[in-house]
Amino acid sequence: MANKIIEMKNVVKKYYIGTPNELTILKGISMDVYEGEFLSIVGASGSGKSTLMNIIGVLDRPTEGTYLLSGENVAGMSENALSDLRNRRIGFVFQTFNLIPRTTALKNVELPMLYAGYSRRERTHRAMELLEMVGMGDRVKHLPNELSGGQKQRVAIARAMANNPDILLADEPTGALDTQTGRMVMDIFHKLNREQGKTIILITHNPELAAETHRILTLRDGQFVGESRSGDDAKEFMPLWEQEEGGCGTCTY
């Protein structure tokens, strides 16, 4: 049985706590993610997808409930510890790429390794490897504004992989791309998952992309309302209440 990368129990996220406008975005999310999974979280806007992603990516902390990332409880961790966790365990891929402007593709990929304290030589070597892997080996010295959207996203994926994270967390990675380049990006994710066994969480509102993944969790109004597996019809989600307790606690791979 594969290792649990993520173990989330009854995670609640509230905003404006104690004020009349108190807002509960996540209403008790439970989910487990196992090493090597390619998982998608789908939901309409306002369903709490982004909030959940922020919590998974330890950019934010749950108000209630527990979240273990690779067995470590993120509650009560210092800001620096969370920074280090993001640095080493999470690889973010954003819809808008978020490459650092005025900084070459190579330097962008090196950035997480810089924060992890690798030497210049190690950084450059690994960054070159990663850029080769995503097919950007011939554009390492290019600045972000000299790259097309698809190229930018490939650099961003290489950057997300820099510190060999436990999870790739991709938030609408094809949202700003046309179908063809979007396809190319998805292919890279599939390749990473298949060949390197990388755990990938894809957050999207596109059911077709979600259907390519092993497992789809559907979020509505801050709760999971369904789960389906690879091979199932992507549009028919298993109702949550059929699960014993929380998400996919019984899933095995």
Added chain:
Amino acid sequence: MYLLENIQLAFAGLKAGKMRAFLTMLGIIIGIGSVITIVSMGSSLKASFATTLAEMGMNNIEVGLQPSGTSTTYWMEDSDLITMEMIEDMQDRFADRLEAVSISNTIGSGQLKEGRKYANANIRGVTDGYKVSNSVTVINGRFITARDVQAAKNVAVISDFAAKKLFGNQNPLGLEVKLYQETAIHTFTVVGVYKHNMSGFGGQATSMDDLATDIYIPLTTSYYIEGWIPTGYSWFYVVAKPGADARLLADELASYLNRYYQNNPTWKVYAYTMEAYLDDINALLSGIALFIGAVAAISLVVGGIGVMNIMLVSVTERTREIGTRKALGARNSAIRIQFIVEAIIICLIGGVLGILLGIGLGAVGSSLVIRAMGEGVLKSTFDIPVTAILVAVGFSMAIGVFFGFYPANKAAKLDPIEALRYE
């Protein structure tokens, strides 16, 4: 740890917005520039005074009359002057420590003529002691002697420059030279030639040909030319013997001569060494430099605020970048350092440009001041104030840290989620 990367990043950012970077730096450039200008001018002037006074002789003591302070009228009567008898008394009394007494009387300018050849001259009546007090180097013949003065002889010591112009390679000793003034012509026998020092900017001469050099004649002769013989002197120079404590001697001379002025309600004698003058001038220059430096420091503060302002803009513009960096695992401290380094780089470049500007302006300014004050009297010396430069570099870095800290800290404390969402 990220220092090199941060420096590269800061330069890339500055390159992307050259105009903005320059305008931001301007405050620092002007601030540091004016400080360095003032300091380098001050130290150059000090050095000029020091070399000039040292050349005149640090053993020189100026003795003269000054108002005694209790009086309100400053008329100087003939009876107030220091008489030759007093001076001779003093010379006897302090013979063991006095090298020379030098009294001089400048009676304006004229033109020396020999046939159709001419040389411009400043006419100075002097005593034999002038040679010592003003370090005159006689290269041919002799200087004015006490006997020349006593007898009011029509003899003159001219400069090598004038000798060459008037007599060419002929030995001028014993030859006659005519001195043309506006209303009179005087004839002197040349008894000596001294070496003219081409110091400073060489006086007011419009060309080398018209350069005016000193012609020395006996003090008494100069009085006859003026048609007025004084009963005494309001000031003169005394030269202390080498090894004698000039300051102590000055005090003793003053108190010795002041015995004659005990009952004089208006005037008393002062004696001041060149060294004491130098100290006074230095104190004055330091005071001026300090004051203007303080004013310039205000412009540095203004410049620093400009840097802070632009850094705040920069932080806002790069909110998304900051969010991304945090998502990639940058600790708050890494973000803070990044922006502080950027602020330091801006200030440091501004500081270096300011130093270059200041050195340039200081060199021009001090030569202008020296020219205006001295007309060849002051030696031109330019002194690059190394300490001030080091302090300026350090100070501009400190400004960067100080005014960069608040924006950098703001950046470091940004919430990554908000920052990533920022449009």
